[in-house]
Amino acid sequence: MKKLIAEFIGTFTLVFFGCGAAVIAGMGTGPTAIDVLGIAFAFGLAIVAMAYGIGPISGCHVNPAVSFGVLVAGRMSVAEFIGYVIAQVAGALVGALVLYLILSGKTSGWNGGLGQNGWGAGYLGQYNTTSAFVFEAVATFLFLVCILGSTHGKAPVHFAGLAIGLTLTAIHIVGINVTGVSVNPARSIGPALVGYGTNPAAVGQLWLFIIAPLLGAAVAGVLFKSGLLEPDPS
Template identity: 40%
Template structure:
């Protein structure tokens, strides 16, 4: 059975993205005024580290369409698998955002309109970052995250302590990015809360879908330049295909 037809990796991506949105984005929505940007960044880091440890060997714990896009461009996944990952990630993100929205509505005085952990630029940026600045920031921050994913792995999967650098990187990305744009770097994480926040959050969300994909593409190019000596190995995906070919 090929990877793209196995339900386990797709279930891992769906559940993992759900948990990431509910707990990490939830830290901003439900506790942001108490824990601040540092606390939110730590929540993102610890959530991804925990999920990567348990889901990394199953699906790679991408939990982010930009990471999957990077794996696709790097030749570590085929298009069918990547598309199915994206579907699972977006379903998980919307499910997590829906659950978070239900909880948020039970908190007296908590407004979700144009907020709800969504991302933004101009007047929706804490520092008033322009559209162009937000695009560059999101691309660079996503570049770092995808570059680390590609560098610590030799396939689309995470194994063992690979979870630590990717989780810490997401924490750093949020620590820097929260004042700038709210730190999207994940099209699924950005789109789902924006749909529930509506208003300007929804009209600006296009940037937080496009810029991370650009950053992921740049990460693939830079990784191939920096780690050219590592491009001779076959990834787990390639080994599986070779093995199936020999079996025939």
């Protein structure tokens, strides 16, 4: 239960800070406005904070794709994986709901957005489905390589959280204009479902933000499970 509570809080924090930066600070003007770099660091720093806050409890997956990669790598059981995913999706939903409650109190200027992921005509850089799928799969693969490598027993201790958070920041800098960056099915599910009333198209596009990250994570997990990315015995 401790692990599930930790995963709930961690995923809540990621959505609240990351998506919150996009839709609250991102709507500002002048000194209150932030750009892609600011949003990217909000997501990355949220992971750094939670890595040190809940990492000793649950490992700070806060992402079904991360848990799936860990599962494929042989580092957790199927039962643990299912519990983690339920807690992560619940945390993302509540995080998006809290953002909705805050933003609904804005007297004007809010279009109902909650930082939903997407692609295609009318969405940020207007990239097509192939571009979106390739980005999400490749970015998640690289993210899992960092996570599985930096949390290995032979990796330098105490630096995993920083490495993982900075990697997520870099992923956002590259990919926000493509898909808004998911690499995390829970992060996509929460805002899409809570914001369905104003942006139903986001729910219709959720399949990509579930399948592509899981695929990328699985490839990384297989490489570690097979020993191809495991360090040689000392």
